[in-house]
Amino acid sequence: MQRILISGASVAGPVLAYWLRRYGFEPTVVERTPALRHGLGGHAVDLFGSGVEVARRMELWAQIHEARTQTTTMSVERHGKRPVTVDIDRLSAGISDRHVEILRGELTKLLYEATRSDVEYVFGDSIATLDDDGDGVDVTFEHAAPRRFDLVIGADGMHSTVRRLVFGPEEAVRRHLGGYLAVYSMPDLFALQDRMLVHVSVDRMVSTYGVHQTGQARAAFLFRTATELPYDYRDREQQRRIVADAFGEYGWTVPRLLEHLAAADDFYFDAISQITLDSWQRGRVGLVGDAGFCPGPAIGGGTSLAAVTAYVLAGELAAARSDLPSGLRNYERKVREFVDLSRAAAPKVMKSVIPGSATAVRLVPWATAMLVRLPTPVQKLVWAQNGVGKALGSLPLPNYSDLIRTP
Structure with missing residues (x-):
């Protein structure tokens, strides 16, 4: 049985491991985060279109739908202006018939639970070195004993260790889009329940x-x-200071939010950047999800991109079972247009999510409220013309069911 090492246990890694196991491979997932911390925190992410179909084929859709955020209304406010209330359910229906918003930590836990019984997970460790001799890859770890694998896949996010070891430093392939994102948990000070402010x-x-x-x-x-x-x-302490400095004089309810910044044990912060590698495979090492082609956190549909590309990667490796490097090349060809469209759309999305002018600030709540008022078919048409909408609908899922070897 061919052994494949996957670095990263967020979204792409477990999806890839699930399908590799079904196709008769022996996957191992190594994750830097300790087991007790795995699946905690994270911001709300979306599964769209083909990403939802991957969840259905994994028989996880009912659980994911049950774990959705259940946010029903959004109140958009500006300094000195009245709030604009938006019906999230209606907006979601206008985006897609196949769409769910879920906390990243919840999705990660569900994917882990779906794979833990027949996939080896190694928590609290990371890859130290990789030596691809053409017939296999010798791997050393920060803590565990060295092992040899037939293939190694980096699914370890924007700051991928696998990518750094094989493809070079992050700085050479990272395109900063000018934005930053911070998220953390705190007490529900405003009795929000199903509301978003x-x-x-x-x-x-x-x-x-x-x-x-x-x-x-x-x-x-x-x-x-x-x-x-x-x-x-x-x-993390340096990043907390950056957030406090950026919003310390903001007003609104921000002072009360920042009171809980220091105590948050699931604090997340990162630049909104893209990974712009020309190729995601080299010999017996490949990349998937944000490690290979991050479109930009919170703006490029990266979660759906990770799920779909991991599904395709597993299928192409199964189809090329006797020649795994060719499977990597075939995977890259199949998903390239999908990836390029997502990366191209992300900078435009960021301009609307983070308004860059007073005019844009005035338009954001107005445009959102107007979109919700449109008939659902018209909303879907608008979304289909949106860059991310086009990207997420550009790759119909291949059917690899004839390659399944385990029940």
Whole structure:
């Protein structure tokens, strides 16, 4: 049985492991996060179109739908203006018949639970070195003993260790889009339950929404800067200071949100950047999801992209079972247009999510409210013409069911 090592246990990694196991491979997933921390926190993410179909084929759709955020209304506010209330259910229906919003941590836990019984997981460890000799890959780890695999896949996010070891430093392939995202859990100060509060201003957006599973709330901050900020992506205290400095004088309810910044144990912060590699495979090493082609956190449909590309990668490896490097090449050809469309759309989405002018600030709540009032078929037409909508609908899922070897 061919052994495949997957680095990363968020979305792409477990989806890939699930299908590889069904096709008769022996996948191992290594994840830097300790087991007790795995699946905690994270912002709300979306599964669209083909991403939902992947969940259906994994027989996880009912569980994912049950775990959805259940946010029904959104109140959009601006300094000195009356709030505009938006019906999220109606907006979601206009986006797609196949769409769900779920907290990343919830999705990660569901994917792990679906694979843990027949996939080996190694938590609290990371790859240290990779040596591809053409017939296999010798791998050393930070803690575990060395092992040899037939293939190694990096599904370890925008700051991928596998990509750095095989494809070079992140700085050479990262395109910063000018924005930043921070998210953390906190008490539900405003009794939000199924509501979301959003406040927009020039180059700033703040939101807080209820989490029905825990009775808590999430606070989310997006902002843009004229120049890229220097920071260490592993230094959480430095990142907390960046958020506090960016929003310290903001007003609205932000002072109350920031009171809980220091105590949040699931704090997440990162630049809104893209990974722009020309190729996602080299010999017996490949990349999938954000590790290979991050379109931009929170703006490019990265979660659906990760699920769909992981599904295709597993299928193409199964189809080329005797020649795994050719399976990597075939996977790259099949998903390239899908990936390119998502990356092209993301910068435009960021301009609407984080308004860059006073005019844009005035238009955001008005345009959102107007979209919701349109008939559902018209909403779907508008979404289909949107860059992300086009991207997420551009790759019908191939059928690899004839390759399944295990029940």
